[in-house]
Amino acid sequence: MAEITYTLRYLPMFYDDFEERIMYITEVLHNKTAANELVDAVENAILQRLPNAESFEPYHSRKERKYPYYRIYVKNYTIYYVVIPNGDATKIMEVRRILHNLQDRDKYI
Helix, strand or coil, X not given: CCCCEEEEEECHHHHHHHHXXXXXXXXXXXXXXXXXXXXXXXXXXXXXXXXXXXXXXXXXXXXXXXCCEEEEEECCEEEEEEEEECCCCEEEEEEEEEEECCCCHHHHC
């Protein structure tokens, strides 16, 4: 049996979410250090998850979905992604959202 290889892809919605959070930390909270640390932590968490994207419990959404969501917890944020088949031994880890843990995830996911 062939080992599965995952390719990383980000949706524009993720970039919009992430930029909004970074700008808030930088401009409203005036904490560039915390913003940079969050960028590094998110990037590292996603890259660490990539080789084993489906080895974690799926997020049980209220909506029925073609692909289940998975979560990565980073500081006060949750990153949501799906895994999409892309051939025999390849799959796409598609990162879709990053939300603050106090946000109503059912509204956004």
